[in-house]
Amino acid sequence: MSHWLLKSEPDVYSIQDLKRDGSTEWEGVRNYQARNFLRDQIKKGDLVFFYHSNSEPSGIAGIAKVVKEGFPDASAWNKKSPHYDPRSSQEKPVWYAVQIKFIKAFKTLIDLQMLRSAAELNQMGLLKRGQRLSVQPVRESEWKHILKMTA
DNA sequence: GCCAACGTTGGC
């Protein structure tokens, strides 16, 4: 099993929204590197950190589980969607999504400052300057360390 | 709201 980190702006969709909905399609990713993770590497049963970006503060807000792996992102061929992309079609999809379900919301968010202060996490893409990928792999050791920080 | 970093677009 692999671990991942998914970024969302809580103003748009937060961990509380996921708790309310139970599960959701993680769609709208329009970056090829992130697309490749969604399409090729994220598997059913994988666990993901749900990260709140562009937030006060930003940080890891909870955990979700992948319940359906890589499938074509239908929002790409929905003209009314803000993520509409005419290059993608049902016959030749360009973008992919996964479905995730709510597992837990942390009592207190693990904010960026806390993450940065942990030497064990300094290899995380999330903490690297200029790293903007909205879907990132998380190493096993990092996953465990972050879980300890929630205790 | 600012702006650095990065990805994409399009003229040449």
Next chain:
DNA sequence: GCCAACGTTGGC
């Protein structure tokens, strides 16, 4: 294929 211009991300 280069690269300037532009748009987006996301911390601060």
